[in-house]
Amino acid sequence: MTTKTSGSARGSRVMAWVGALLLVLLALAAGIKLSGIPGPGDWFGADTHDRSGPALLKSVQDISRHDAATGNFQVVVDLEKDARFLPDAVRGTRTLYVGAGTVDAYVDLGEVGEKDVTVNEDRTEATLRLPHAELGRPALDPERSYAVSKQRGVLDRLGDLFSDNPNSEQAVQKLAVKHIGDAAKESELTRTAEKNTTGMLEGLLHSLGFEKVTVTYGD
Numbered sequence: 001m002t003t004k005t006s007g008s009a010r011g012s013r014v015m016a017w018v019g020a021l022l023l024v025l026l027a028l029a030a031g032i033k034l035s036g037i038p039g040p041g042d043w044f045g046a047d048t049h050d051r052s053g054p055a056l057l058k059s060v061q062d063i064s065r066h067d068a069a070t071g072n073f074q075v076v077v078d079l080e081k082d083a084r085f086l087p088d089a090v091r092g093t094r095t096l097y098v099g100a101g102t103v104d105a106y107v108d109l110g111e112v113g114e115k116d117v118t119v120n121e122d123r124t125e126a127t128l129r130l131p132h133a134e135l136g137r138p139a140l141d142p143e144r145s146y147a148v149s150k151q152r153g154v155l156d157r158l159g160d161l162f163s164d165n166p167n168s169e170q171a172v173q174k175l176a177v178k179h180i181g182d183a184a185k186e187s188e189l190t191r192t193a194e195k196n197t198t199g200m201l202e203g204l205l206h207s208l209g210f211e212k213v214t215v216t217y218g219d
Contacts, residue, residue, distance in 0.1 A: 064108065064109050064110030065106040065107065065108045065109065065110065066106055066107045066108075066109055066197055066200070067104050067105075067106045067136075068105060068106060068107055068133065068192070068193035068194070068196040068197045068200070069104070069105040069133075069189055069190075069192040069193040069196055070102050070103070070104050070105070071102065071103045071104075071105070071184055071187055071189045072100070072101075072102055073100070073101055073102070073103065073138075073180045073183050073184065074098065074099070074100045074144075075098075075099050075176055075179040075180055075183065076096070076097070076098055076099075076148075077095070077096070077097040077098075077099055077172045077175045077176050077179065078095075078096055078097075079095050079097070079171060079172050079175060095147060095149070095150050095169070095171075095172050096147070096148040096149045096150075097145070097146070097147050097148065097169065097172040097173070097175075097176060098145060098146055098147075098148055099140055099145045099172070099173065099175075099176025099177070099179070099180065100140070100141050100144035100145050101138050101139050101140040101141050101145070101176070101177065101180045102138070102139050102141065103135055103136060103137075103138050103139070103180060103181065103184035103189065104135070104136035105133050105134070105135055105136070105184075105189040105190050105192065105193035106133060106134060106136060106193060107130055107131065107132075107133050107134075107193060107194065107197045108131055108134065109130070111130075111131045112128070112129075112130060112131075116128065116129040116130070117129075123209065123210065124209070124210060124211045124212065125210065125211065125212040125213075125214075126205050126210045126212070126213050126214070127213075127214045127215075127216070128201060128213075128214070128215045128216070129215075129216050129217070129218060130194075130197065130215060130216070130217050131217065131218075131219070132190065132194070132217050132218065133189075133190040133191075133193035133194045133197070133217070134190065135181075135184050135185065135189065135190060137181075138177045138180040138181045138184065140173060140176060140177055140180070145173070145176065147169060147172070194217055197215070198215040201213065201215055202215065
């Protein structure tokens with residue numbers, strides 16, 4: 001006796017086979033990407049074209065500050081993000097990142113007014129009162145900054161397959177900039193800037209005939 005398979009049963013089997021095939025293809029794509037083997041998108045090659053427009057000058061700002069010192073800093077950022085109720089192997093990331101950057105220390109000479117400069121009648125002595133040195137914004141150097149290691153859970157790796165910006169390092173870069181700025185505040189960078197500014201002004205005024213030059217810092 002022959003048993004006929006209904007259309008609905010055959011349709012269910014087809015859908016099951018299609019679903020299994022999609023899972024296999026997804027797993028293969030993930031394995032190819034994680035192993036570094038070129039995927040289908042790389043088989044045909046890719047060309048890069050820079051079609052950016054010209055840079056436009058939006059504004060001009062007069063700068064009267066004297067950059068008197070630059071500090072070079074390096075920090076190791078260890079950032080870990082965990083998901084509640086899920087093991088790290090399933091959902092979670094941990095990135096070890098080396099951030100290198102610079103911070104400038106400057107004296108704003110634009111804040112110096114007439115009352116802050118005193119010259120004697122013989123023009124042999126000069127006294128200058130300048131504002132204290134300040135720190136500029138930390139600047140991360142992309143040429144010397146790099147990720148040492150990246151650990152990601154399975155769900156995070158699959159999410160990178162469909163992301164326009166996989167493995168974004170924006171979070172660790174922000175942390176690196178923050179730590180570099182904090183390190184600059186704890187350093188002697190501003191004191192060095194004031195010392196260098198004093199030396200610059202003393203040399204300049206001595207060359208103009210002043211025998212005694214006194215430079216102080218304060219409000």
